[in-house]
Amino acid sequence: MRRGKVELLELLRSHGARPQVTDIDRFLCACRLADSAEMRNLGPDLAGQLDEKDYVVLVEAAAEGRTESVRLMLDAGFPIETRGDDGGTALHVASYAGSASTVQFLLERGADLESRDTTWDSTPIDWVKVGSGHHPDHCPDSDWVATARILIEAGASLAELNLGPDSEKPASGEVDELLRSYGVS
Structure with a gap:
C-alpha cells in the first residue's frame, strides 16, 4: 500500500x-x-x-520521476533532505533516474545541490553521471542530458567528477560529451 x-x-x-x-x-x-x-x-x-521510515516514500517517488507526488509530499511537510536506502536524497535518486522535471522542482524547493549521499559520499551530479551509464528503467521519461544540464546550470560543482578510462562507473556517451563540454576530464 x-x-x-x-x-x-x-x-x-x-x-x-x-x-x-x-x-x-x-x-x-x-x-x-x-x-x-x-x-x-x-x-x-x-x-x-x-516518522523517518515513512518519509522514504518521498525518495521512492522521486526515483520514479513522480514530480506531482513529490510536490504533494513536500507540501504536506515531508523533509526535503529525507534519505533513502543508499543514503541519497530525493535529489540524488531523481538525478540517477534522469528525471529532469523532478530535479528542477526539487532545486526550486531548495534541495541541497551539493548534498552527499551516506554510502559513496557523492553529489547529485555524480548520481546523474552514473545513472546515465546504468540506464535504470524505473522512470518512464528519463533524460540524463537534460538532468545534468539542470544541475550544472544550478551551480553543481564538477571538480570531483572523473570521466577518465579508470572511472569505475562511466557516464553514457551523451552525458560524457556534455560534461566534457564543461571542462570535466
Missing part, C-alpha cells in the same frame, strides 16, 4: 489475505499516487504522525 500498489493489495485480498492497512498506509499510498483528494480526506494531521 505504501508503494502505491493498490492492485497488488486487492489481488492478495482476493486470495484470502487479510492485510492490516492503517490510515497512515492509506495516506502514504495517496501521497505516492498524487491523490490530493484522498490526502485531504484522510486529514492533514496524519502528516504529523509520520
Whole structure:
C-alpha cells in the first residue's frame, strides 16, 4: 500500500489475505499516487504522525520521476533532505533516474545541490553521471542530458567528477560529451 500498489493489495485480498492497512498506509499510498483528494480526506494531521521510515516514500517517488507526488509530499511537510536506502536524497535518486522535471522542482524547493549521499559520499551530479551509464528503467521519461544540464546550470560543482578510462562507473556517451563540454576530464 505504501508503494502505491493498490492492485497488488486487492489481488492478495482476493486470495484470502487479510492485510492490516492503517490510515497512515492509506495516506502514504495517496501521497505516492498524487491523490490530493484522498490526502485531504484522510486529514492533514496524519502528516504529523509520520516518522523517518515513512518519509522514504518521498525518495521512492522521486526515483520514479513522480514530480506531482513529490510536490504533494513536500507540501504536506515531508523533509526535503529525507534519505533513502543508499543514503541519497530525493535529489540524488531523481538525478540517477534522469528525471529532469523532478530535479528542477526539487532545486526550486531548495534541495541541497551539493548534498552527499551516506554510502559513496557523492553529489547529485555524480548520481546523474552514473545513472546515465546504468540506464535504470524505473522512470518512464528519463533524460540524463537534460538532468545534468539542470544541475550544472544550478551551480553543481564538477571538480570531483572523473570521466577518465579508470572511472569505475562511466557516464553514457551523451552525458560524457556534455560534461566534457564543461571542462570535466
